[in-house]
Amino acid sequence: MRQEPDDFEPFDEPPSKSELKRQMQALQVLGQELTELPASRIKALDIPESLRDALKEYERTRSHEGRRRQLQFIGKLMRQTDPAPLREAVAAYKLGSAKETLALHEAEHWRDRLMSDDNALTIWLQAHPSTDVQHLRSLLRSARKDAQQLTEAGMPRHGKAYRELFQWVKAALNSAKAANADSDAEPDADTDEDEYL
Numbered sequence: 001m002r003q004e005p006d007d008f009e010p011f012d013e014p015p016s017k018s019e020l021k022r023q024m025q026a027l028q029v030l031g032q033e034l035t036e037l038p039a040s041r042i043k044a045l046d047i048p049e050s051l052r053d054a055l056k057e058y059e060r061t062r063s064h065e066g067r068r069r070q071l072q073f074i075g076k077l078m079r080q081t082d083p084a085p086l087r088e089a090v091a092a093y094k095l096g097s098a099k100e101t102l103a104l105h106e107a108e109h110w111r112d113r114l115m116s117d118d119n120a121l122t123i124w125l126q127a128h129p130s131t132d133v134q135h136l137r138s139l140l141r142s143a144r145k146d147a148q149q150l151t152e153a154g155m156p157r158h159g160k161a162y163r164e165l166f167q168w169v170k171a172a173l174n175s176a177k178a179a180n181a182d183s184d185a186e187p188d189a190d191t192d193e194d195e196y197l
Contacts, residue, residue: 028075030083033090035059035074045089051077103177107170114165115143128176139165 015023034042035058042055054077058070078086113120114136121140125131142161 024075024079027078027083028071030086030090031074031078032071034086035071037090037093041089041093045086047081047086048077051081103173104170107166107173110169110173111162111166114140114169115147115162128172131172136168139168 035055042052045052051074054070054074058067058074061067061070110120110124114124121136124136125133139161143158143165146159146161
């Protein structure tokens with residue numbers, strides 16, 4: 001019986017047809033995600049001109065069958081491109097979108113809480129001491145007054161004051177987050193330097 005030497009390494013087997021098909025489908029899915037990116041994000045990507053043109057053509061195509069075929073073509077072109085930076089670009093876009101959605105939900109939550117609960121104003125003021133209390137109370141009064149009027153369907157009316165309250169809460173939360181980010185980025189100026197002398 002013949003023994004293989006210890007340093008013998010078998011040849012890497014080529015990927016199976018199933019594996020190749022999975023890889024092509026993954027590239028086609030990534031191509032689909034690229035078509036959902038805004039034009040400004042696509043412009044910033046380092047991709048071949050042929051892929052850039054194919055993405056533009058996909059946007060112009062209106063028929064279902066035409067889009068399906070164009071997507072297959074995009075997947076084919078992506079075989080010649082490094083997918084890692086493209087995946088990162090798509091992930092970064094999705095993460096930013098998720099953060100924006102979360103911020104909107106937080107603003108909606110605060111608006112509804114302020115509208116329905118008088119104690120919420122006290123909690124808001126404790127969390128955001130620099131709030132213009134008079135302006136906030138004015139917005140709340142107007143929004144609550146609007147909500148007391150019912151629509152034809154018998155639902156509370158959410159008019160201009162309700163939307164203004166939402167915009168105000170959203171802006172206040174954004175500025176508070178920005179202030180917190182700035183204070184986290186600044187080095188601590190209160191450190192006692194004599195300690196180290």
